[in-house]
Amino acid sequence: MKTIIMIFVLTLTASSIAESNWTPAGEMSAGNSDLVRALAFTDNGIMYASSWGIGIYKSTNRGMNWTFSGLQGKRVTTLSASRNGDVFGLSKTQDFSYIHRTTDNGNTWTDVFTGSFPLNFAGGGEIVFPSDGSIVAAFSITVGPTIGDVSTFVFKSTDSGNNWVQTQVIGAGFAGGMIITDDNRILLGTSLAGVVYSTNSGGNFFSYTHFPPIFIKTILKADPEIIYVSDAYGLNRSTDNGLTFTDIGSHSNGVSLRTACVNRNGDLFIAMDDRNVYYSDNLGDSWELINQGLPAGSYFNVLISADGKIYGGTNNRGVMIYDTPTNINSGTEITGHYNLFQNYPNPFNPVTIIKYELRITNDVKIKVYDILGTEVSTLINEKQEAGSYEVEFDGSRFAGGVYFYRIDSGEFSQTKRMMLIK
Template sequence: MKKILILTIILLPSFISSQWFIVNHISNYQFYSLYFTSNTVGCVGGNQNGVIFKTTDSGSNFTSVPTGTSIWFLDIFFLNQQTGYACGQNGYIVKTTNSGSSWNVVYQAANFMHSIRFVDQNTGYAVGFTYVYKTVNAGLTWNAMPNNYSNYLLGTSFVNTNTGYICGDGGLIAKTTDGGFSWQTIMNGGSDYFEEIVMTNTLTGYAAGKYGRILKTTNGGTNWFAQNTTTNDWLLDLYFINSNSGWACGMNGRIVYTVNGGETWTTQYVPTISTIRQIHFVTPDTGYAVTDNGMILKTYNAGNPTGITQINSELPSKYSLKQNYPNPFNPSTKINFSIPKSGFVSLLIYDNLGKELTTIINQVINSGNYEVNFDSGNLGSGVYYYRLITEDFTETKKMIILK
């Protein structure tokens, strides 16, 4: 094991309104996979030539852990804080029993392994190329399960040892109820391309992929209907922390979020336009994501700006941006605004030279009257400006910090 101290670019949120921030940027790596078992301990994989990085301080520093391979790792999954699996190029599956401090090869197939999931201590499934593999002895042996698909398989999700789903290119979604020995085609063909599938219970699940498409089922996969994700960016990963709250990520730095089981999806502010490969949440508030240009992103607040409150149920007839109060202030002030119709809204803070300092809001917001609590953090005394920007309205107002 090699201990490496990586030069870290930490962009800690200066204001409580921050959503996602960069906790580390290792520019000579491409990250494809991650899994955190606690707020601070996690593993990250990518094109590190057989190495999986482990962190115990939220990604600020890493230990470089060899795996006995020289591959790129495309997926990581932990059953608990000790036992985890990773898969990737050349059909390799590796296993750890000590929180990622060491890894050992447990299987090698002929082709890529793209996704791996375990249902319990013994039963796990992995998919890649056109194959589904299954273990019933904690990864000691793996068997290719029969299927008649020529699709490239990209995602899998099992609700118990027998019932599970796979997805892939060509618009494939298929279901098994006998532990992978037979598969029922739910959909196949057409222009859809599904990168990931997640079942939150035996009836409800989601599939995401091409051009911002997310489909949802509420009857165990029999029927699927499209969600309005507000994006056309290709989505590469899905993660649900419970039946209602979930995130999808993908190209152009895109993260969308739902708190109502996919009824609506909101774009979250992310400080990069790089492709976000995977996303994982440890708690409903604390989550991580990785990009294909070596960034590790983190949020402390579910990726949502904090301190934003819809102050009443009345629908405003026009846009407005109110004067902050108190003003002058130290350390915090309130900013009120009104949005007469749903749309993309930005609320930005500038210094007196016009330099943008932070983004408080950068997402789709429903019509309503809102109040934002802005904390000046480490800003010094002086004149600052806040600007509300929508498709149909822009207004700027001055505020003063006195410390």
């Protein structure tokens, strides 16, 4: 399988998140040496993990304990939970590709699709759930005499996964990430054609001109209108629902990205081929290394965000858990001397409140910046006594979008993100 080169010059920052550690989840198979390729978390609190060549495990207590769920011996590459709690998985053998489904909280699994694809060495795929109630699955399938001859086969179900119809074969290599945008388009990453899109719930896909025909590793959906796409050159960010993108990677030291996820606050987590894991709370403008607690020789195949934590499926240690600190879960940053709180409401239109605390008397500056880093407003610029404060930001004269507010006081500085909606 091809390797994508993610090229980053990571601007590392000091933050309270560094105090957290990766910790092992409960044991799956004996010895907890499972290779985990896929993870899914349902709204009713059940977590599923695919142990490569062993089957599916499930946990009802956030990974503390696991029980075997089914699909004995299957190599499941993808797990995805629907809005009603049904979970779908993709797997393959050399000659067949499968869609599996559980509708009873993982007690039983059913093969709802079996496709005959002789000598298929590709594997992998994606599943999404459009707002019209349909289900769209994209398989990577070998179509030629060599392993590199791969196309993406798209299948669709309109009856909760009972029956599937092939809608298109995209001669574009491997599937690499699939999301649904705020305006109900499906964006699908490919290894040969960049990003393709559908406006009819997977009925047809078309070329997406915002990206050249290069290898797409993953696509992530964050805050309203914010999309990340990783390609062969780095990480690209859109703040207008995919209409335009900004390259937020760099072009000097090449490192392969393995997987990435976004948590409920829009914070980014990326795992690299050099076994390093990074975190960003400012849309990828700067990064922090968060390797504490990772076993030597382990790397992540998949990352997901659920229940205020990051769960990672490893190559040899089952599932690892990163318990994100208070500033990520609730939007409150706690330092040794100061507190900077997430603005409220957020998103907002047009007024929001920013609260902060000073533990000592000092000069204070609070400024607001747009997505390009241009200063648009100074909210505070004065000396203040120790205590609790709040300041109002009125965005009525600004365009809707992502803004950042930053506090500087003595040796303390912190930046947070807010969303103005119009």
